[in-house]
Amino acid sequence: MNRLYGRSRLVIDAHDTMMADDRVFVGTYLDDFAVAGLLGPVGEICLLGLAFGGGIRPLLSTAPDAHVTAVDTNRQAIEMCTGLFGMHFPDIGFDAVHADAADYMRFCDKTFDVIAVDLYTPDGHADCVFDERFWSDVLARLAVDGVLMVNVWGVPLYLDPLVGASPQAAVASLLEARVPTLRALPAHDNLTFLACADSEPRAHLESRDLSRSDRACLGLLSARLRVAEIDTKAATLPSELTGLGTFDQVRAETQARWPGLAAAFRAAGGAAGLDPSLCTPRTIIDDPSAAQAITLGLLETDPVSARYVPIVAAESAFRRQYRAEWFGRWVVDEFEDLAQRAPEWFVGTAVPRAMAMAVCPVAPRWEWTDELFDKVEAFAARS
Ligand SMILES: C[S@@+](CC[C@H](N)C(=O)[O-])C[C@H]1O[C@@H](n2cnc3c(N)ncnc32)[C@H](O)[C@@H]1O
Numbered sequence: 001m002n003r004l005y006g007r008s009r010l011v012i013d014a015h016d017t018m019m020a021d022d023r024v025f026v027g028t029y030l031d032d033f034a035v036a037g038l039l040g041p042v043g044e045i046c047l048l049g050l051a052f053g054g055g056i057r058p059l060l061s062t063a064p065d066a067h068v069t070a071v072d073t074n075r076q077a078i079e080m081c082t083g084l085f086g087m088h089f090p091d092i093g094f095d096a097v098h099a100d101a102a103d104y105m106r107f108c109d110k111t112f113d114v115i116a117v118d119l120y121t122p123d124g125h126a127d128c129v130f131d132e133r134f135w136s137d138v139l140a141r142l143a144v145d146g147v148l149m150v151n152v153w154g155v156p157l158y159l160d161p162l163v164g165a166s167p168q169a170a171v172a173s174l175l176e177a178r179v180p181t182l183r184a185l186p187a188h189d190n191l192t193f194l195a196c197a198d199s200e201p202r203a204h205l206e207s208r209d210l211s212r213s214d215r216a217c218l219g220l221l222s223a224r225l226r227v228a229e230i231d232t233k234a235a236t237l238p239s240e241l242t243g244l245g246t247f248d249q250v251r252a253e254t255q256a257r258w259p260g261l262a263a264a265f266r267a268a269g270g271a272a273g274l275d276p277s278l279c280t281p282r283t284i285i286d287d288p289s290a291a292q293a294i295t296l297g298l299l300e301t302d303p304v305s306a307r308y309v310p311i312v313a314a315e316s317a318f319r320r321q322y323r324a325e326w327f328g329r330w331v332v333d334e335f336e337d338l339a340q341r342a343p344e345w346f347v348g349t350a351v352p353r354a355m356a357m358a359v360c361p362v363a364p365r366w367e368w369t370d371e372l373f374d375k376v377e378a379f380a381a382r383s
Contacts, residue, residue, distance in 0.1 A: 002209045003091035004057050010088050011361045016077075016120070017054035018318075020361035021088055024210070025217035027314065027356030029151050029190040030055040035221055036114040036147040037062025039196055044110065046071065046141070047094075048101040049118035049126075053081040056094060059116065061210065061218065066114070068094035071104045102128040105137040113143050117150040125152070125167055125245030135174055147196040150175065154250050156189045157349075158308040159257040166253060167245040183228040185221075186307075186348060187356070188315060194228065213359050216373040219380025220347075220355055226383065227348045264305040268297035285312055288326040299342040306345055310353035317356070317363040325366055328354045332368045335375045347383075351376060 006021025018026045025031040033055045036042060042063035047055055050070040060066060072078055078096045085092055097104060101119055115138055119126035128134040129152070142148055154167035161168040168184075168191045176182050179195035186192075210218065261281055269279025272293040284291045291309050298306035313324035331338065331354040339346045355376060358369045 003089060004061060005211070006088040007090070008088065010084075012052055012054070013362050014052060016051035018361065019052060019054040019057070022211065023359055023361065024057045024061045024214045025359055026054070027318070027358075027360045028054070029153075029185075029187040029192055030118075031058050031217060032151075032185045032187060032192040032221070033116050033149055034058040034062045034218065035185065035192075035194060035225060036116070036149060037066070038218075038222055038225065039147055040145070042066045042113045042147075044112045044143075045069070045114040045116065046110075046112040047116045047118065048104070049120065050074075050081055050096060051077050051118075053085060053094070055116060055118060056085075056092065057089070059114070060092065061214065063114070069097060069110070069112075070094055071097045071099050071101050073098070073100050100128075101126065102131070102134050102137070105134065105141055108141065110141065111143050112141055112146060114147045114149070115142055117148070120153070124247045124250070129167075129245060130170055130174070132174060135178055139178055145197045147194065148175075148179070150193040150195075151190055152193065153190045154245070155253050155257065156311065157186050157191070158305055158311055159254060159261060160304045161191065164253075164257075167250065170245070183225075185224055185228050187352065188311060188318075212373055216376045216380070217355060217359060220351060220376050223347050223380050223383040224352060227344050261305055261308065264298060264302050265294055265308075268294045268301065268305075271301075272297050281308055281312075284309065285316060285324050285327075288330070291327075292330060296341075299345060303342070303345060306342070307349045310350045314353040314356040314360075317360045320362055322364060324357070328357050328366050328368045328372060332371045332375060335379075339379070351379075 004024050008021065010021040012019045018028050020026055036059065043066060045059055045063065045066045045068045047068060047070040050072040056068055059068060075098050078098055082096055119129055150171060152168045152171045155161035162172055171193065172182065175193055175195060183194045184191040185194065265279045265281050266276040270276040274290055274293065279290060279294055284294060295306050295309045313327035316324045331350055338350060354372055357363055358366060358372050
């Protein structure tokens with residue numbers, strides 16, 4: 001039995017982490033930490049922000065021989081996480097350090113092949129995420145050909161988070177000034193920034209003993225990596241960083257951008273011959289044919305807004321509202337056509353969001369799940 005799978009039933013659906021005993025990949029940004037092991041051999045991993053440790057199994061799925069050091073300020077989280085792994089995943093070992101991530105990066109004397117940054121407080125991002133000195137310290141601890149992964153939550157991806165004031169734009173700007181190339185893997189309202197020398201998947205993966213859904217997720221991750229280029233030129237470092245990463249600030253920024261999305265929906269709806277007044281982002285998920293027509297129209301005129309339907313469909317599954325089941329069926333039925341029509345949206349947004357619905361531990365087993373896994377595995381093998 002692969003040590004990545006649990007010995008007894010476990011589903012954690014917490015604010016900080018989602019995980020399940022029977023699958024490594026659960027459809028959240030934590031899955032994307034597996035990308036590091038696709039890029040080359042990994043010895044030492046540092047995970048800044050441990051919580052329940054949902055990112056540990058994705059990290060180890062592609063770096064099975066790696067040693068993980070996880071750092072967190074929350075002593076209770078560390079105790080809970082080590083207890084949880086001891087009980088459910090006893091063959092997975094990791095070192096847990098009770099420390100502030102910024103202090104640890106400044107004073108530790110180790111070098112890591114992978115550093116995964118995932119730091120949040122109850123109010124939003126940890127302050128160090130917006131601190132230039134923190135990033136200098138992090139990069140000083142990274143091996144020369146190491147991989148830095150930084151998860152940043154914020155303005156939804158369909159509202160162009162890399163333009164204007166957002167936590168994602170601020171972090172992109174801070175990182176871009178310090179690393180040769182920056183890429184990003186999107187998931188829900190998160191971007192996982194990836195800074196590394198080489199973004200071509202190089203590692204040979206032995207994934208025979210992974211479950212079918214995990215194999216499909218890993219295959220898709222390789223394909224997503226190829227379209228993970230981002231244009232951060234538009235990202236400008238806001239002069240006032242204080243409070244930028246709080247939940248309240250992100251909510252306010254999201255609200256300010258919302259009318260632009262609503263206008264794009266009305267225009268795309270009108271162009272598709274629908275009544276524009278009925279084409280609102282808030283209700284579109286309940287009208288599959290209008291949602292499909294608007295999304296196809298937006299793919300021609302406004303690809304950022306075209307991310308909305310896939311993202312919101314997947315989000316609803318994570319909220320245990322299952323009314324967007326049609327979205328997965330649409331992706332499966334139109335797989336080849338959508339892949340041709342809008343390759344980046346397809347690989348970067350549509351298929352990953354359908355897969356997130358399929359592997360979400362709190363969603364039902366949709367009738368299209370197996371077909372999607374088959375198509376994704378075949379697609380990944382071809383890419
Ligand atoms: C979203 S959770 C991390 C989830 C985790 N990576 C996983 O794999 O499940 C964020 C964590 O960051 C921790 N944190 C926040 N600020 C921190 C800091 N300055 N130093 C270390 N840990 C911090 C919090 O205690 C919390 O456990």
